[in-house]
Amino acid sequence: MDVMELKKDVIEYSRLIGIDKIGFASADPFIELKERLRRQQELGYQSGFEEPDIEKRTNPSLLLPEAKSIIAIALAYPSKMKDAPRGTKTERRGLFCRASWGKDYHDVLRERLQKLEEFLLARVPSARVRSMADTGELADRAVAERAGIGWSGKNCSIITPEFGSYVYLGEMITNIPFPPDEPIENRCGTCTKCIDACPTGALVQGGQLNAQRCISFLTQTKGFLADEFREKIGNRLYGCDTCQLVCPENKGKDFHLHPELEPDPEAAKPKLVPLLGISNREFKEKFGAMAGSWRGKKPIQRNAILALAHYKDRTAVPHLLRLLKEDSRPVIRGTAAWALGKIGDRSAKPHLEAARETETDIDVIVEIDKGLKLLAEVKE
Incomplete structure (x- = not known):
């Protein structure tokens, strides 16, 4: 041979x-x-x-x-x-990272x-x-x-x-002994743009990542998100591209070589409010072919709630109240409670107080208290 x-x-x-x-x-x-x-x-x-x-x-x-x-x-x-x-202000959208577009x-x-x-x-x-x-x-x-x-x-x-x-x-x-190719010279040099731009400081130093702080990882977790990360997620539903977007080596790089990797715009950048009530079947039909669906709909819904809080979207309040009252998942109920406080619509206060009286999950009660505290800080 x-x-x-x-x-x-x-x-x-x-x-x-x-x-x-x-x-x-x-x-x-x-x-x-x-x-x-x-x-x-x-x-x-x-x-x-x-x-x-x-x-x-x-x-x-x-x-x-x-x-x-x-x-x-x-x-x-x-x-x-x-x-x-x-x-738009009445129809906010979230975003899947580029690696999950197609x-x-x-x-x-x-x-x-x-x-x-x-x-x-x-x-x-x-x-x-x-x-x-x-x-x-x-x-x-x-x-x-x-x-x-x-x-x-x-x-x-x-x-x-x-x-x-x-x-x-x-x-x-x-087991075929192919002749090896030579590695490529590292061209990063003294540039630190990715390290400087990382929203959570997850890039500890060049080439070293604390995945526990990386937004890409955090968007894929299923539990409550730590308070320090909630606002930093912005409108990201899955993944994070910041360290790629600021990289000088990526400037002008945009290749459309494979039809199957092209995004469906409505799936890659979906409206947030409809995500809150999406069924398992609807989620699978719309997002099932994307890499970003691998953890199921719960993390995506939690992130959608955080994104609506980020935008302070008052049109989402009735939908968040429904989740607070009716959703069976503590993470979704609790995140909705926090988001209601973050949005700052004082009409949510009696609903949060009522929910606190009937809620049995301690973690959700903590989130309701956070929501009430945020509402108390809202100026008349």
């Missing part, structure tokens, strides 16, 4: 199936990453969504015993929405990797392969960096010279 020739064929085939960038890396253990992950764990900076076994995250041979190399792929996604709807990228990457696997196995029947994208054990960014896809930016994203950081990443471990 001529591995160099096979590598050229794989690269050529990858372009035919809509892979925007491909790189090859050795399957050696990621020693430096291992130490960084241990440190993150010690500091409590991990999100909890990651693979907990650091050995599996850093040693490809544990995932494929015969591992010799890793093929890394990247797909570019749009940074600008065509015909984006505008919110079809769930996990599915899109898996489709490309599946085709790549089939191509390899047809050429080399004895090949062994194992592919993953985002939810797999390996750290996508570390693989992409080693394979020369891009460099690891201070915003903890892989930044490519061609597409900036607006790329999805996936990889395939194989």
